[in-house]
Amino acid sequence: MKVLVLNGPNLNLLGRREPEVYGTATLAQIESDLRNRAAELGVEIDFKQSNSEADIVGWIQESVGRYDAIILNAAAFTHTSIAIRDAIVAANVPCVEVHLSNIYAREPFRHHSLIAPVCVGQISGFGPMSYILALEAVVNVKGERAKVKH
Numbered sequence: 001m002k003v004l005v006l007n008g009p010n011l012n013l014l015g016r017r018e019p020e021v022y023g024t025a026t027l028a029q030i031e032s033d034l035r036n037r038a039a040e041l042g043v044e045i046d047f048k049q050s051n052s053e054a055d056i057v058g059w060i061q062e063s064v065g066r067y068d069a070i071i072l073n074a075a076a077f078t079h080t081s082i083a084i085r086d087a088i089v090a091a092n093v094p095c096v097e098v099h100l101s102n103i104y105a106r107e108p109f110r111h112h113s114l115i116a117p118v119c120v121g122q123i124s125g126f127g128p129m130s131y132i133l134a135l136e137a138v139v140n141v142k143g144e145r146a147k148v149k150h
Contacts, residue, residue, distance in 0.1 A: 001042070003138055004067040004093075005034065005131070006056055007049035008075035014100075030128045037132050041139050053077055053084065060087040060095075069138035070095040071131065078103070078113045088118045094141065096134040099124035 007027060010017060015026035031047045038045045046067075050056055056077065063070055070093050077084055078097065088095050097115055102125030116122050121137060123130045 001068045001139065001142060002044045002046070002066065003038070003069045003071060003135065004059065004063050005031075005045055005047045005071045006059055007047075007073050008053075008056060008077045009051040011073060011075055012049050012051070025128045030131055033128060034131045034135060037135055041135065043135065043139060045135075053081055056081075057083050057087045060084065060091050060093075063093045064091050067093055068142055069093060071098055071134045071138065072096070072115070072119070073098045073100070073131075074115055078115055081114060085114045085118055088115060094138065095119045096137055097122040097124075098130045098134045100127050100130055101125060 011027050014030070015024055027049060034047070035045060048055075048059060050059075056074065060070065060072075070088075070091075072084075072088075072095055074081065074084055074097070078099070095115075095118070097113060097119045099122075103113070113122065120141060123133045123137065126133060
């Protein structure tokens with residue numbers, strides 16, 4: 001199984017950006033922990049970050065036929081990007097939305113996700129563990145789908 005992990009704007013600043021909200025782990029630490037868990041599960045991951053909506057849309061479009069699932073922390077684009085939402089629909093690759101913080105316990109404008117309705121699920125509020133939970137979810141969902149097909 002191969003999983004694409006995409007990270008949106010400002011996540012490159014983790015560890016120093018609002019640690020009271022996002023914690024002190026850096027994106028590199030999150031990636032390392034996720035790679036370790038992926039290896040235990042026998043999953044290959046590609047991990048990317050961009051502050052550009054266009055990059056994220058392009059990576060989602062390129063995922064077709066290359067990845068079994070996408071884990072997406074679209075960050076602020078979660079609440080604004082119809083383009084990312086449409087790319088998820090067009091790619092038709094199972095996608096799990098991830099957030100470090102609980103977006104529903106924050107400012108009201110963060111309560112609405114444009115991408116959640118087109119994702120297989122959403123995990124938020126568990127800090128870096130949100131990524132691990134998302135990885136385990138896509139592995140389990142993929143496994144359940146495989147069982148149903150047989």
